[in-house]
Amino acid sequence: MTTTNLQIEINSLPMNLRQEVADFVEFLKTKNKTAETKLKSREFGFAKGKINLSDDFDEPLEMFADYI
Secondary structure, eight states, X not given: OOHHXXXXXXXXXXXXXXXXXXXXXXXXXXXXXXXXXXXXXXXTTTTTTSOOOOTTTTSOOGGGGGGO
């Protein structure tokens, strides 16, 4: 549904139902803000010990020896 169609549908509603639509929009905004803050609440280092790198991780690869 396009924005124009949505606006036409909302305008065709009685005033009390328009207020319910406005309240629902505010609810959705609040719900979305809550979901965004949950992602930001992670603590630094929460995955510590879950990822292991080999000792030669920073060493050049043999396949690129001609370019070094």
